[in-house]
Amino acid sequence: MNDRRPILAVALLLLAIVSCDREREVMPPATPVRTELAKRTSFTPALTLLGVVRAAQSIPLAAQQRGTIRYPHRFAGGLQTGARVARGELIAEVVNADVNAAQTEARLEMEAAAADFERAQRSYKVGVISQAEHEEKRVRATLEKERFNAASARLSTLRVVAPAAGTLVVTKVYPAGSVVDPASTLVEIATSGAPLVESSVAASERALLRPGLPVTFNVRGTPSWSGTGQISEVAAVVGESGTSRVVATITQTGSLPPPGTGVEITAQLDARGSVLTVPEDAVVPGTDGPALFIAANSEGAFNRFHVKRVAVVAGGRANGRVEILSGLHDGDRVVISGVDALADDAIATEVSDKVVP
Numbered sequence: 001m002n003d004r005r006p007i008l009a010v011a012l013l014l015l016a017i018v019s020c021d022r023e024r025e026v027m028p029p030a031t032p033v034r035t036e037l038a039k040r041t042s043f044t045p046a047l048t049l050l051g052v053v054r055a056a057q058s059i060p061l062a063a064q065q066r067g068t069i070r071y072p073h074r075f076a077g078g079l080q081t082g083a084r085v086a087r088g089e090l091i092a093e094v095v096n097a098d099v100n101a102a103q104t105e106a107r108l109e110m111e112a113a114a115a116d117f118e119r120a121q122r123s124y125k126v127g128v129i130s131q132a133e134h135e136e137k138r139v140r141a142t143l144e145k146e147r148f149n150a151a152s153a154r155l156s157t158l159r160v161v162a163p164a165a166g167t168l169v170v171t172k173v174y175p176a177g178s179v180v181d182p183a184s185t186l187v188e189i190a191t192s193g194a195p196l197v198e199s200s201v202a203a204s205e206r207a208l209l210r211p212g213l214p215v216t217f218n219v220r221g222t223p224s225w226s227g228t229g230q231i232s233e234v235a236a237v238v239g240e241s242g243t244s245r246v247v248a249t250i251t252q253t254g255s256l257p258p259p260g261t262g263v264e265i266t267a268q269l270d271a272r273g274s275v276l277t278v279p280e281d282a283v284v285p286g287t288d289g290p291a292l293f294i295a296a297n298s299e300g301a302f303n304r305f306h307v308k309r310v311a312v313v314a315g316g317r318a319n320g321r322v323e324i325l326s327g328l329h330d331g332d333r334v335v336i337s338g339v340d341a342l343a344d345d346a347i348a349t350e351v352s353d354k355v356v357p
Contacts, residue, residue, distance in 0.1 A: 030304050030349035033338035035295055038328055040274040045316020045323045047208055047267045049199040049246065055259040056193030059164060063180045064157035067096035071176050079187050081170045082258035085162045092160040092186055099155055106151035110144040117141035166191040169259040190259040194250060197229070197263055200243035208269055208316055209234045215248050218264040225257050231267060269316045276328050277321040282336040283314060290314050292324070293342050295333035307335060309344040 063069070070093045071078065085091065120137035123129045166189040174180055197217060201209060211231050219225040233247040248265060250256060257263065284291045289311055296308040312327030328334070335342065342348065 028347055030347045031338055031341045032351040033293075033307075033335045033342070033348045035333045035350060036278075036336050038276050038278070038324075038330060038332045038334050040276055040330060042271065042273055043275045043277055043316075043321070043323060044271040044318060045208075045269045046318040047201070047205060047269055047316050049201055049265045049267070051197045051199030051246075051248070051263050051265045053257050053259050053261045053263055054196045054198045055167070055169060055188070055190030056196055057191045058169060058188040058259070059166070059191060060185045060188050061091060061160050061162075062183050062185045063092075063094050063160065064182060065094050065096050065099055065154070066181050067094035067099075067158065067179065069093075069174050069176060069178055069180050069186070070095055076176070078173055078175055079168055079170050081168060081260035083168045085166065085168060085189065087162055087165045089162045090159060091162055091168075094158045094160070094180065096158055099151075099158060103148070103151040103155045106144070106148040110141075110148040113137075113141040113144035160186060162189055164189060164191050167258050171260070188259075195256060195259055196232075197248045197250065197265060199246045199248070199265055200239075200241075201234070201246050203238045203242050203244060204313065205315070206234065206238070206244045209246060209267060213267050213269065215265050215267045217248075217250065218266070219257050219261055220264065221262070225255075225261075227252050227256070272323065275315075276324045276330070278324060278328070278334050279336045280317065280320055280322050282334055282339060283312075283322055284309070284339050292328060293335040293339055293348075294328075295335065295348070296345075304347055304349050307342055307344070307346050307348050309342075 072090050072093075075083075075091070079091070117137045117140070120129060120134050124131065124134040169188040169190050171188070172185070174184070174186060180186070209231055211233060213231045215229050215231060217225070217227040217229060227250055229248050229250045229252075231246065232249045233245070235245040238244050246265075248267075278292065282292055284293065290313075291309050291311050293307045294310055296306045298305050310327050313325040315323035315325045317323070335348065338348070
């Protein structure tokens with residue numbers, strides 16, 4: 001009887017081990033993640049916008065007649081943003097055969113009427129024609145001359161000439177040989193005045209900006225450029241696109257990017273005394289807005305837990321972190337890596353910082 005007890009204990013232990021192994025076999029895999037505890041800290045956020053350099057003063061140059069566009073040798077490859085032009089310089093020419101033909105016809109009619117009037121003058125002096133007939137020839141000659149002047153003025157509108165010195169800003173490219181319609185803006189000439197940087201901000205972030213906030217500018221193209229300035233205007237009206245217009249001034253002098261250059265604007269927002277922030281990698285974009293994954297209830301095994309997807313409202317960003325305006329609470333454990341492999345109510349497991357999920 002006493003000899004059976006050790007055997008029974010060993011048998012029960014083996015059954016327990018087998019049972020645990022079976023549980024491990026049926027246990028679903030957990031996604032390795034890293035988390036951090038949400039807590040309020042001081043934060044000075046920044047908001048990054050994409051903008052375009054605009055001229056403080058610009059003159060649009062439009063085609064006055066329909067026709068085929070042609071450029072001088074300097075712009076054989078088309079008009080280019082940033083090119084400097086002088087006052088009176090030919091920018092483009094519109095080829096319109098009808099306008100040329102009308103001017104030629106008006107010139108021939110004018111010359112014929114002028115010849116008739118000269119003959120009428122000689123005839124009137126010797127008394128061959130009456131004063132009334134002489135006056136008729138004079139009126140016709142005058143009328144044909146006015147018609148020629150009008151046709152010549154219309155012909156001159158085929159030439160697009162710079163009315164002032166400045167820098168070209170091309171918003172729509174018209175290749176040489178393409179047909180343009182009347183009133184089509186071919187180019188703008190940026191003249192005097194410090195350039196502005198124009199951008200737009202989402203309606204949900206408009207309240208974060210105000211005139212006077214300092215900004216930095218960065219042009220990442222070639223050549224690169226960086227500068228400083230401040231916000232001068234934030235539109236109070238939200239457009240149909242769901243954004244508001246933002247204008248910033250460039251405070252520095254010297255070499256500046258030409259109008260039409262794309263620029264990255266970083267606005268330094270007001271400091272926050274106690275806010276919740278998360279790493280940028282923790283934010284999950286979606287059609288319904290940004291979201292976070294929060295560690296929810298334990299799954300019952302060591303270091304395994306369910307996650308919950310919660311919608312949040314994001315604010316400013318700085319140094320790789322995002323301000324969370326709503327949707328997150330003190331003490332929530334936020335998943336900060338591995339979020340791409342998660343779904344709502346998925347099972348996750350915490351891993352060490354040294355482990356790459």
